Amino acid sequence: MRKVNVTPKDLLTESILILKKHKIKDAKLNAELIMSHCMNGDRIYLYENYNKCLTKIEQNLFRSLIRRRIKKEPVQYIIGKTEFMGIQFKVNKNVLIPRPDTETLVEFAIKYSLENKIDSKYRILDYGTGSGNIIISIAKYSPNLQYYAIDISRGALLLAKENAKLNGVDKDIVFVQSNGFSSFNSNFRFDMIVSNPPYIPTSVILKLPEEIKSFEPLISLDGGEDGLKVIKDIVFNAYKHLNKNGVCLIEIGYDQSDIVEKMVREVAKYKDIKFLKDLAGIKRVVFFKKK
Ligand SMILES: C[S@@+](CC[C@H](N)C(=O)[O-])C[C@H]1O[C@@H](n2cnc3c(N)ncnc32)[C@H](O)[C@@H]1O
Structure with a gap:
């Protein structure tokens, strides 16, 4: 009994x-x-x-x-929240659960924008914002700049807006539903583009743990046949949307640094190419600057 x-x-x-x-x-x-x-x-x-x-x-x-x-449902979806950069974020099945690895990119973006902003017209774009974790963290820790966030998923954007409100930065960030850069014409330029895009090759997704493959949105994981579909869109087009000396930071897969470096060099529009390592010493983020 x-x-x-x-x-x-x-x-x-x-x-x-x-x-x-x-x-x-x-x-x-x-x-x-x-x-x-x-x-x-x-x-x-x-x-x-x-x-x-x-x-x-x-x-x-x-x-x-x-x-x-x-x-096997992730605990973050069950309780509807998680923590990233010491900030609370709501999460649901429309968004990837923010990963600690992504803090490498965010910490660098915050430091770089604080050191390099000239004035409050400094514009930052988050490509593939998901829960909004990246742009909201930047807005909180590097305030008084202009913040933009895009995602192809309407559900993700709705949650990102809620998270911005929860963290008191909803008036500072412009959220736009957009497939890549399609919503911006090239007169509208950014000083920094940040992204944690989907970068897992389609064939690898089935081999991922149940927690990920059965619960997290495919659109946030699937980088196409070679895992590079969205990364290519950013590398091949970022220069059209960046100011001179504007920078781009993209999170990449653990084994993608060589191919991504080759791609960035081939575009021939960028300089100062380097990689940031995550806590495990893996080249996790590519950084480059528009010439
Ligand atoms: C890996 S998730 C990253 C989410 C969040 N930024 C993070 O770090 O946890 C990638 C995001 O990119 C979005 N996405 C995928 N393809 C896109 C596209 N073509 N244009 C805009 N967003 C896209 C997905 O909907 C998803 O929210």
Whole structure:
């Protein structure tokens, strides 16, 4: 028979075992994030109320969310949020879950714009904004510039706008639904273009973990046959939309630096080509400047 007074401690003990049995990584952290969400608080609130009696609604909600996690749905989609650059972002099935790797690009973009902006007319474009994590972080940490964000996905843009509002920068960022640069004519130029584009080759997607391939939007992962479809669009066209000495920063796959470097050199419109490494020492971001 089920206990009448069920506490977070009881349910966590039970569910951590179940998650481990289903080979869910970070079972304890996942269970605690889900429990905090059900109790409408953070993990500190959870620890402070570890032995409180849960309502029937909280218990049922927790059990149903744990069942979703067992089916491999990422915990961030289950609780509807994640953290990036120390900022809270809402996430849903329309957007990629922001990855810590992308902070390499964002940290550089913030530092570079703070050091190189001449005035408040400095314009930054985020190509493929998803949840808005990149442009919102830049707007928060490098304020008083002009920020633009595009995405082909309407669902992503709706969420990015919500995240901008949540973080108090919605009045500063112009969001545009656009397939690549098609919405901008080349009289309208940027000083910086940043992007974390889809860069996984189509054939590799099926080999990705269940959490990714069955839940994250294909449009945010699939870089076409060679993984370079969107990267090529940016490299081949960025110079038409950049001011002289304007810079471009693109996140790339772990094995794409050689081919991307060749491509950037072949366009013959760029200088100062270099790569930024992620925490694992992998060339993760290509940087180049318009001549
Ligand atoms: C890898 S996700 C990156 C999302 C977010 N910027 C991040 O770092 O987590 C790539 C994004 O590019 C968008 N995208 C894909 N193709 C596009 C295109 N042709 N034009 C504009 N956006 C595109 C996708 O909808 C997706 O939101």
